[in-house]
Amino acid sequence: SDDFTIQKLIETRRNQLFSYASFSDSNIIAVVVDTALYIAKKNSPFVEVRDKKTEKLCELIDCVHFLKEELAKANKELKHKLSYSGRVKTLCLQKNTALWIGTGGGHILLLDLSTRRIMRIIHNFCDSVRVMMTTQLGSLKNVMLVLGYNRKSAEGIQHQKEIESCLSIWDINLPHEVE
Numbered sequence: 001s002d003d004f005t006i007q008k009l010i011e012t013r014r015n016q017l018f019s020y021a022s023f024s025d026s027n028i029i030a031v032v033v034d035t036a037l038y039i040a041k042k043n044s045p046f047v048e049v050r051d052k053k054t055e056k057l058c059e060l061i062d063c064v065h066f067l068k069e070e071l072a073k074a075n076k077e078l079k080h081k082l083s084y085s086g087r088v089k090t091l092c093l094q095k096n097t098a099l100w101i102g103t104g105g106g107h108i109l110l111l112d113l114s115t116r117r118i119m120r121i122i123h124n125f126c127d128s129v130r131v132m133m134t135t136q137l138g139s140l141k142n143v144m145l146v147l148g149y150n151r152k153s154a155e156g157i158q159h160q161k162e163i164e165s166c167l168s169i170w171d172i173n174l175p176h177e178v179e
Contacts, residue, residue, distance in 0.1 A: 034113060037052055040088040047060070066109060067105075085104060091132075098113060099111040100144065110122075110174065125146070127151050131145075132145065144174075147167050148168075149165050
C-alpha cells in the first residue's frame with residue numbers, strides 16, 4: 001500500500017564467513033535493537049551482531065558453540081544433535097542487560113549484552129522455544145513470557161505425536177540473579 005515507505009535498507013547477505021556463509025542468505029526470523037542490531041536467520045544457529053550506525057557485521061554469536069561447551073562432559077549422542085537443536089528461533093532483548101535466545105531444541109541462552117558472553121543456559125526447557133516477550137501481568141511487574149511446545153506420544157497410537165503448548169512466566173531479574 002502507499003501508506004508505507006522504506007526508511008532504511010540493510011544488506012545482510014554476501015557474508016563469506018566460513019561455516020556461516022551457508023546461512024547468510026536465509027530469511028530473517030527475528031531482529032532486536034539495542035546499542036547494536038541482533039539478527040537471527042531461518043535454520044541458523046548464529047545471531048548476527050551488527051553495528052547500529054555502520055550496519056556492518058561485527059560479531060557472530062554461535063549458539064551451538066555455547067551449548068557444546070556446556071555439554072563437553074555430557075554423552076556424545078547429545079553433542080551431534082546440537083547443530084539441529086541450536087538453531088535460533090526467537091530473540092528477546094532485556095534492555096541494557098541481556099539478550100534472551102530461544103532455540104529450536106528447547107534451550108534458552110541468556111547473553112550478557114555488555115560482554116556478549118553467556119550468563120546462563122537453561123537446557124531442555126521444552127522441545128522448541130517459539131516466542132519470548134517482556135510484559136507486566138497484574139501485580140507481576142516486568143516478567144518474561146516464554147512460549148514453546150512439547151511433543152508427546154498420542155495414547156493408543158504408535159509413532160504419532162501430539163503437540164502440547166507450554167507457556168511459562170520468568171522473573172525478568174533472572175540475569176541479575178545469575179551474575
